[in-house]
Amino acid sequence: MDEPFRVGFVTGATPDKWARTWRERRRDPLELVPLGEEEQEPAVREDRVRMVLARLPVDRDGLHCIPLYEELPVVVASAEHVLAATGDDEEVTLADLAEEQLVLPHRSGWRPEAPQLDWPAMSASDAVETVAAGTGVVLLPMSVARLHARRDVVRRVVADLPSTGVGLVWRIDLDDDERVQTFIGIVRGRTVRSTRG
Numbered sequence: 446m447d448e449p450f451r452v453g454f455v456t457g458a459t460p461d462k463w464a465r466t467w468r469e470r471r472r473d474p475l476e477l478v479p480l481g482e483e484e485q486e487p488a489v490r491e492d493r494v495r496m497v498l499a500r501l502p503v504d505r506d507g508l509h510c511i512p513l514y515e516e517l518p519v520v521v522a523s524a525e526h527v528l529a530a531t532g533d534d535e536e537v538t539l540a541d542l543a544e545e546q547l548v549l550p551h552r553s554g555w556r557p558e559a560p561q562l563d564w565p566a567m568s569a570s571d572a573v574e575t576v577a578a579g580t581g582v583v584l585l586p587m588s589v590a591r592l593h594a595r596r597d598v599v600r601r602v603v604a605d606l607p608s609t610g611v612g613l614v615w616r617i618d619l620d621d622d623e624r625v626q627t628f629i630g631i632v633r634g635r636t637v638r639s640t641r642g
Contacts, residue, residue, distance in 0.1 A: 449476035450624045453494035455485050456569065457516070457588030458611055460498055466631045473624070481568075482552075489614055496628055500586070501610035509620070511613045511632065516586040518606040521572075521598050523579045529599045536604040546581035548572045553606060555584075569593060 450473060454460045460477055467475045478494050485499040489508065503510060520537060522528045528537065543558040549572040550556075567575065572583040573593040585593075586609045590600045613632050619625045 449474040450628070451476045451478055451494040452628065453478040453480040453485060453488050453497035453499075455480055455482050455498060455500045455611070457500075457586055457592055458498040459588070463628070463631050467628065470631070471624075471627065485614070489616060492616075495619060495622065495625060496613060496615040499612055499614045501612050503612075503614055507617055508614050509617055511629065513611050513613060513632070515608040515610050516588055517608055518584055518603045519587050519590045519600040520582050520584055520603050521576055521590050521593075521600045522582045523576055524597045524599055525579055526576075526582070526599065528582075528601055531601060533599075533601075536602045538605050539603065542582060542603070547584065548575045548581040549583045551584040551606075552609075555606070573598060 452460060452464075452475065454477060456479065464475055464477055478488070480488055480494075480497065482500050485497050486503050488494045489497045489499075498513070499510075501510070501512065520528065520542060528541075531537070539555060545557045545559065546562055546564075547557055548564050549567060549569065569583070569585055569589050570593050572585075573590075573595065575581060576583050577595055577597045584603065584606065587600075587602075594600075613629070615625055
């Protein structure tokens with residue numbers, strides 16, 4: 446098969462170890478496709494990618510999903526923010542953030558109690574840059590906060606926000622695709638000699 450097997454991954458997911466195993470076991474090419482969270486579901490449904498490492502939940506209608514791991518939610522703030530006075534391993538709560546400006550809407554729908562400014566749409570990277578300048582805070586999964594880490598920001602785990610799951614998602618009608626089954630096996634840790642199941 447000359448066409449690469451395309452696997453999407455949402456910002457913050459790290460498919461490298463699975464891609465390495467794929468390349469050790471197979472001759473056909475694997476193409477990793479970075480996707481924004483808003484693109485993850487359409488990309489797999491429209492067959493732009495065969496599978497996607499997606500931030501959960503996703504609409505499971507017509508899709509299979511193997512939950513892989515959970516990510517802690519963190520708040521990112523300027524290094525000059527009062528949160529910087531707490532230790533790196535100290536947690537905060539949503540009550541601690543009630544008077545903040547949230548520069549990017551959080552997927553849970555939580556909003557601070559303080560009246561909010563009308564923030565323009567922005568990426569996670571733009572949001573971190575905004576808070577680094579001393580304006581507001583942003584809530585992100587830990588992996589996304591690490592990806593956009595800077596010296597002029599701090600991050601703290603938010604104890605009372607739910608964790609975010611990451612899972613491997615593919616269309617049910619692709620179950621018989623041998624490459625789909627191979628990638629599932631790699632993600633599940635099957636060896637070359639393992640049988641499916």
